[in-house]
Amino acid sequence: MFRDKKITLVIPSYNESEGIKFVLQRVASFIDEVLVVDSSQDNTPEIARSMGATVIREERRGYGRAYKTGFLNVKGDIVVTADADGTYPIGENDLPRILNFFLDNNLDFLSASRFPMKFSREIMPYRRIFGNKFLTFMSNVLFRGGFRDILSGMWIFKKDVPYKLKLIDDGWSFSEEI
Numbered sequence: 001m002f003r004d005k006k007i008t009l010v011i012p013s014y015n016e017s018e019g020i021k022f023v024l025q026r027v028a029s030f031i032d033e034v035l036v037v038d039s040s041q042d043n044t045p046e047i048a049r050s051m052g053a054t055v056i057r058e059e060r061r062g063y064g065r066a067y068k069t070g071f072l073n074v075k076g077d078i079v080v081t082a083d084a085d086g087t088y089p090i091g092e093n094d095l096p097r098i099l100n101f102f103l104d105n106n107l108d109f110l111s112a113s114r115f116p117m118k119f120s121r122e123i124m125p126y127r128r129i130f131g132n133k134f135l136t137f138m139s140n141v142l143f144r145g146g147f148r149d150i151l152s153g154m155w156i157f158k159k160d161v162p163y164k165l166k167l168i169d170d171g172w173s174f175s176e177e178i
């Protein structure tokens, strides 16, 4: 529980046997439920289960597909999403700040920008930063949003939010769509 709210973390995973260990070791202790939506061919689901996560098997491939399936199974009041490769801060030190901001401002949905974080050039080469800035700029023009990272995979929202949206894409465009 965090400030009387039950928190569910949803993680999509595809062949992440290394990454999932790293991520699940760091999950903040106040998170009530961890759902790993898995389409792997390796032993990611066994590892996730052994580390206390609830594994939902999704045979249909796709990043968006995994999230849509995950969202249908949430029991918490607030959903936090993150990748299985350690990109996003879901630990004791960082997550409270983001959740406090979400609750203090009574938000329905928050998209967390990655850009305050430092990335190596291998993970975030200049062409990726440029592409992201361009898409983020265009999305802000088209939808008048205040986005800083339109391709973020870390969102925080009230559990009923996906039910109010018409989410279509099963693949990578799910980030922009949501």
Ligand SMILES: Nc1nc2c(ncn2[C@@H]2O[C@H](COP(=O)(O)OP(=O)(O)OP(=O)(O)O)[C@@H](O)[C@H]2O)c(=O)[nH]1
Pocket: 011, 012, 013, 014, 015, 016, 037, 038, 039, 040, 058, 060, 061, 062, 063, 066, 082, 083, 084, 085, 087, 123, 153
């Ligand atoms: N269940 C499921 N998860 C997926 C699928 N494809 C990707 N994922 C997961 O979605 C998350 C994001 O995928 P990544 O491959 O890290 O994508 P990315 O962060 O854009 O790319 P990288 O820079 O290579 O990390 C990871 O946790 C993947 O394991 C899929 O088809 N099914």
Ligand SMILES: [Mg+2]
Pocket: 083, 085, 087
């Ligand atoms: Mg990644």
